[in-house]
Amino acid sequence: MNLGRNALRVAAAVGVAGALTAGLVGAAGTASAAPTHPATPSVNCNWQGQGDGSSWQTSFAGDGINIRSGPSTGCAVLGSGFTNQGVTLYCGNGSDADPWWYIHDNATGVNGWVAASLLNFDPENVPPVCG
Numbered sequence: 001m002n003l004g005r006n007a008l009r010v011a012a013a014v015g016v017a018g019a020l021t022a023g024l025v026g027a028a029g030t031a032s033a034a035p036t037h038p039a040t041p042s043v044n045c046n047w048q049g050q051g052d053g054s055s056w057q058t059s060f061a062g063d064g065i066n067i068r069s070g071p072s073t074g075c076a077v078l079g080s081g082f083t084n085q086g087v088t089l090y091c092g093n094g095s096d097a098d099p100w101w102y103i104h105d106n107a108t109g110v111n112g113w114v115a116a117s118l119l120n121f122d123p124e125n126v127p128p129v130c131g
Contacts, residue, residue: 043075045072047113052091058119060083065114087106091131
């Protein structure tokens with residue numbers, strides 16, 4: 001009977017030691033792994049655009065268009081615009097690849113950012129870069 005208890009104690013000790021070793025190896029493996037995510041550019045989601053004092057009248061090009069707190073889909077939604085709803089456009093984020101414009105929704109009073117492609121505005125009339 002004593003032999004049986006000793007065998008159980010040894011088996012338990014080996015099991016605990018194995019679990020601890022596996023945990024240490026696993027933790028070390030995780031800690032040493034380098035992140036593989038590409039760096040994402042920083043976007044200011046609290047940027048209130050200020051142009052040169054110019055403004056243009058335009059409208060939303062669809063329904064349910066998000067007005068955001070910054071020039072990115074990662075920024076908070078402040079409101080929504082709807083087809084042909086009046087918009088005052090002030091300035092842009094200065095990006096040729098992904099232009100966003102700072103606007104005032106004339107119907108709701110919300111100020112924010114909208115992707116340029118979602119407004120009815122002549123692309124030849126590029127607004128100044130927001131300051």
